[in-house]
Amino acid sequence: MNVRGLRRWWVRLGQLAGLAVIGLLGLFDLRFGNFEGMSTAAVLLTLARIGLAAATVVVWLPLYRQGSRRLPVLALVVGGASLSVTLVLAAAHTQGSYLVGGSWGLAESAGLLAVVFVVVRRGEPRSATAAALVAGLAVAGLPLRAGTENAYVIFALIQALGAAGAAGAGLYLRTMATGRERAVALVRAEQRAEFARDLHDFIAHHVTGIVVQAQGARFVAEQDPQRVITALEQIERAGAETMSSMRRMVGILRNPEAAPDAPLAPLAGVADLAPLLEGFNGVARVPARLHVDGTLEGLPIEVSTSAYRVVMEGLTNARQHASDARAVDVFVRRTPQWLLVRVADDGSSSRAAPGRGHGFGLIGLTERIRALGGTITAGPGVTGGWVLDATLPLDRAVAR
Known part of the structure; x- marks a missing residue:
């Protein structure tokens, strides 16, 4: 189960707990009511209170998207209806008519508090402010259905504080989510700029090679025709690889949802892994070892740079979270269709899963690898420690 699925599961569990609380309070409202001698109007008002409690569940129970326009409308309707019933009951009480059966509506109070929060x-x-205000007033006014004595006024003030607390909790979570979204958007924008620089460097590198090979072929055309054919084949391969990578990377730049995030850094690839590990060993107490299986020459530039960043992220995490590790092993294996990268340490595995915590490295790395058609996972190893695995397609046809 991924992080989003786990979060949704916890939300549903909290909702089930809320339903249980409202159900118990509803039974309390009915059980301890005084229904003797109630008029038809009083019975209808009692049923209306039970119906309003159920209506609040309909409002806060669904999982709404952020910025929902439908949610404030439903909250306004339910809050307005609750206020109307409160005004009717309060007016009847001032005229000496006892129309309240049971409590003033504890189930409805709990439901309206949940509505304010959601x-x-x-x-x-814009509309959520008005909806929360109406629902909050409805919560605060509920105890006045039973009378205007000091005790009921105190309960009204307590429920008003509860509504303010629910609104504060909702606003806090909303602010936290908005801040995180802005941070992720900023890092994604930085990554799009990095992709643009990578694209420029890559095209400049290959186009320069194509020009040099074409110039050389022109000079040796008469003396050695076979070398011209070889040069043309190299030009064809370089041009095809350039066009393929350019289309893929431009597509990433055009799609804001696919633009990953990573630290801004100069263009680096698998050829730079040895210096990267040397630098890591120079400052870290944990030794890092590089294991390479297969040739790493001729890799697509986006695959090479992404593999480098996988290793860089794995070493960074090991330095920060595995101070008790005795070694960090970096495995790079090339198959006919895939480049497999693994960074494993033997330290403690009690650390945050991908996408959790305050860092954005794994978030951006995951989106970068997926944009290329690969996969990436991070978690505890079978024999302990922590393992970061990435698979990168060498051929667009096998990209998932």
């Missing part, structure tokens, strides 16, 4: 957390900002 509408502040998920509602469209």
